[in-house]
Amino acid sequence: MLAHATTFALDGLGTRRVRVEVDVRPGLPAFTIVGLGDAAVRESRERVRSAILNVGLEFPQRRVTANLAPADLRKVGPGFDLALACGILAASGQVPATALESRAFYAELSLGGELHPCRGTLAVAEATRVAAVGQLVLAATAGAEAVLVPGLEVAAVPTLNDVVVILRGGPVPDPPEAAWDDDVRADALELADVLGQHEAAEAMIIAAAGGHNLLMCGPPGTGKTMLARRLPWILPDLSGTEALDVTRILSIAGLHSGRGLVRRRPFRAPHHTTSPSGLVGGGASPRPGEVTLAHHGVLFLDELSEFYRSSLEALRQPLEDGLVTIVRGQRSAVFPARCMVVAATNPCPCGRGSTGCRCTEPDRERHARKLSGPLLDRIDVACSLDMPAGALAAVPVPTTQEARDRVHAARARAVDRAGDGGPSRNADLTGAQLRRYAPLDRECRKRIDGAGGIVTSMRARDRLHRVARTIADLEGAERILPEHVTQAITFRRDVLRTEGEA
Amino acid sequence: MSACDECLRRAWLLGRLSGHLDRIRGQRQHVREVLALSDADLLAALGGGQREIVARAYAAFRPRELRAEVVAARQATVCAHRPEYPRGLRDLPDQPAVLFVADGERAVAALARMAEDPFARPTVALVGARRASADARRMAESLGRELAYAGVPVISGMALGVDAWAHRGALAAEGDTIAVLGSGVDIVYPRTEAGLYAELVTRGVVLSEMPPGATARRWTFPARNRIIAALATMTVVVEAAERSGSLITATLAEDLGRELGAVPGRPGVTGTRGTNGLLRQGCAVIRDAQDVLDQLFGAGAREAGHPRKDPSGLDPALAAVFTAVAAGHDTVAALCEDPGEVREVTVRLGELEYLGYVRRAADGRYVTIP
Numbered sequence: 001m002l003a004h005a006t007t008f009a010l011d012g013l014g015t016r017r018v019r020v021e022v023d024v025r026p027g028l029p030a031f032t033i034v035g036l037g038d039a040a041v042r043e044s045r046e047r048v049r050s051a052i053l054n055v056g057l058e059f060p061q062r063r064v065t066a067n068l069a070p071a072d073l074r075k076v077g078p079g080f081d082l083a084l085a086c087g088i089l090a091a092s093g094q095v096p097a098t099a100l101e102s103r104a105f106y107a108e109l110s111l112g113g114e115l116h117p118c119r120g121t122l123a124v125a126e127a128t129r130v131a132a133v134g135q136l137v138l139a140a141t142a143g144a145e146a147v148l149v150p151g152l153e154v155a156a157v158p159t160l161n162d163v164v165v166i167l168r169g170g171p172v173p174d175p176p177e178a179a180w181d182d183d184v185r186a187d188a189l190e191l192a193d194v195l196g197q198h199e200a201a202e203a204m205i206i207a208a209a210g211g212h213n214l215l216m217c218g219p220p221g222t223g224k225t226m227l228a229r230r231l232p233w234i235l236p237d238l239s240g241t242e243a244l245d246v247t248r249i250l251s252i253a254g255l256h257s258g259r260g261l262v263r264r265r266p267f268r269a270p271h272h273t274t275s276p277s278g279l280v281g282g283g284a285s286p287r288p289g290e291v292t293l294a295h296h297g298v299l300f301l302d303e304l305s306e307f308y309r310s311s312l313e314a315l316r317q318p319l320e321d322g323l324v325t326i327v328r329g330q331r332s333a334v335f336p337a338r339c340m341v342v343a344a345t346n347p348c349p350c351g352r353g354s355t356g357c358r359c360t361e362p363d364r365e366r367h368a369r370k371l372s373g374p375l376l377d378r379i380d381v382a383c384s385l386d387m388p389a390g391a392l393a394a395v396p397v398p399t400t401q402e403a404r405d406r407v408h409a410a411r412a413r414a415v416d417r418a419g420d421g422g423p424s425r426n427a428d429l430t431g432a433q434l435r436r437y438a439p440l441d442r443e444c445r446k447r448i449d450g451a452g453g454i455v456t457s458m459r460a461r462d463r464l465h466r467v468a469r470t471i472a473d474l475e476g477a478e479r480i481l482p483e484h485v486t487q488a489i490t491f492r493r494d495v496l497r498t499e500g501e502a
Numbered sequence: 503m504s505a506c507d508e509c510l511r512r513a514w515l516l517g518r519l520s521g522h523l524d525r526i527r528g529q530r531q532h533v534r535e536v537l538a539l540s541d542a543d544l545l546a547a548l549g550g551g552q553r554e555i556v557a558r559a560y561a562a563f564r565p566r567e568l569r570a571e572v573v574a575a576r577q578a579t580v581c582a583h584r585p586e587y588p589r590g591l592r593d594l595p596d597q598p599a600v601l602f603v604a605d606g607e608r609a610v611a612a613l614a615r616m617a618e619d620p621f622a623r624p625t626v627a628l629v630g631a632r633r634a635s636a637d638a639r640r641m642a643e644s645l646g647r648e649l650a651y652a653g654v655p656v657i658s659g660m661a662l663g664v665d666a667w668a669h670r671g672a673l674a675a676e677g678d679t680i681a682v683l684g685s686g687v688d689i690v691y692p693r694t695e696a697g698l699y700a701e702l703v704t705r706g707v708v709l710s711e712m713p714p715g716a717t718a719r720r721w722t723f724p725a726r727n728r729i730i731a732a733l734a735t736m737t738v739v740v741e742a743a744e745r746s747g748s749l750i751t752a753t754l755a756e757d758l759g760r761e762l763g764a765v766p767g768r769p770g771v772t773g774t775r776g777t778n779g780l781l782r783q784g785c786a787v788i789r790d791a792q793d794v795l796d797q798l799f800g801a802g803a804r805e806a807g808h809p810r811k812d813p814s815g816l817d818p819a820l821a822a823v824f825t826a827v828a829a830g831h832d833t834v835a836a837l838c839e840d841p842g843e844v845r846e847v848t849v850r851l852g853e854l855e856y857l858g859y860v861r862r863a864a865d866g867r868y869v870t871i872p
Contacts, residue, residue: 357635362694490852
């Protein structure tokens, strides 16, 4: 007898609908799964068999063939377990075959018959809703994630027995309430823990307000990492759709807690030995990389000059376009990658900076060359840090709340100006949009154009223009004033060249 | 106006023997004894078949050919028999017979003006390590700049590190500077300083005792150091480790009866043991250009000038920031009394930078622009 059940396979950040067909025929007892499954799918046989037997149901002592269609799609992971089990139960007449028709199944089975959540629950839930399949049956612990999709019927149950009850027409337990993943303020890091780095804090607030990429340059121990870790909390909260995006990505990457909608902006700090595919994504069936995991959040590149040049080179296009396209053999995947990059670097290879540096000139030039590479083109704001000194050395920088309020107000101004559909971050303004939303009066134009040999390219000019717009937004100014341009000059990134060029 | 034939022959011989001289055992100690030998003795010291070959070429030497080569390389020559020959070099028992000068007669005239006599018109040699610390590089630059600004020619060897920054400082102040090379003056060594070399050729003086085309050898560096020491009234070692080339220059300067100074370095660091050692032996302590000027002209006789723009034309608020930067408050943090001022100060620094009064160094500190 033949039965089929619906489930979904993860494909990049999206899903593909998979039809699990189970045929139970007379013959020597056997259980085969076909349809391009990976090792986890092959091992599914043992889990499904044990789970069915251990909850007191019968595993047919006949010839069982399961097919995962479409047959040309490579299928990965244990998420097919439940659909297989239900297909077998229906094909062997233990549950009504019609009960499978308006349902999708997505869970891993334990040998004891418990349902476990799988990566990508949110994406599967969305696909179930879009494909109008009907009810989604999954593990109880995955329920909180599935209910984030409005209008989706969710049956979140702990064991295979409960699934059987539902399939036989029993009551469906109430799904959990849609909830936030965590209290976003509970473990917020306090910006005012940082002492003395007022210039850098200001640079970070400007960067946060405009979504500009930031470069911090200074000897070790001056607070670069400490500042960067506080950035997610001075950025505005994730909007509803942003939160869904982040949750979906984390879920597919297997990093989601399963508790609900993520509200905190991601902060990813990959080690400098991370490979290009680790940063932008890759693998035989493409998995998202760090730049995608940092989508809507912060990608912190500590020790920028130590990263492989190929890794930094790979980051350039994603940062330019806000998405990564990965092609592997016959598969391709598109991952979103709109994040703020915060890079930190030592001023020279030995890291001691202005006091007691022992680097040779060629060493320093190599270091500078590495920095002036591909990534630097995407950096709008830069600042130097040194050991705090002077009257402000022990004075805390603004609090997280103060910084947040300023950033919030500035972003609100940018959104008002651009209207619906316009870019909400000044960093995304194109040349034409800059001229439209950020007109310069004669004095400002004079300063930007003729900034004493400071501005050497059109790209640098636009960068200065964008940052000036953000500074004006922070100050609550409708138009860019000359002082905003001059402050932007102070934070421009072109300062980080070798001393010889100065 | 050119070197005489005999002197040119001597210079040619040095160039011809350059490779052989590099093989002298313990050449560091003995190079000066060798350079003091007469042409005949030099030839006699050669071993084996080489002596014959070189002696024959020596006899066949045509000054006219070398002269043509010099002109073709846009160089000029000054020999010890010319009035333009720097008087300081005559103190050397092994004085160079000929100085080859890049950029022709202009440079000869400039050399005569800058290095006429170290006791009539003071000059300063700034020397130090190639692997110099950031502090030392900054010190070399500011000493070079302020001394040149005060009218004192700055002499160095265009090596990486201290030498290059000393020249750069002098050029920044539009002052006089002389680079003494270990190679022929048409050879750019080190190659990474090609930009500096071009500036020095057109705006300063680049000289060497080696004929055109001669490459730098191990022995040519201590040899060029004796020229640096003899040209200068005072030699200042900015940073040196023990047993470094800069200490050779220091010893030479002392032997010649020149003034010697050293910049104190951070204790407990190998890179500064040489300079601190000199101080321990009692040489003059150099903290800034004023200390050098006091040593040269007598205490207080000359005021070290800071070549920088006059802030009087500026808006008073900007002028105040500019003056503070000039006084060493060179970071945003150092310029603020209160966190509320940070924004204002960054605006003003941007303004000053835009107006060309200050610039930002690679380490983020602000410096005034001369």
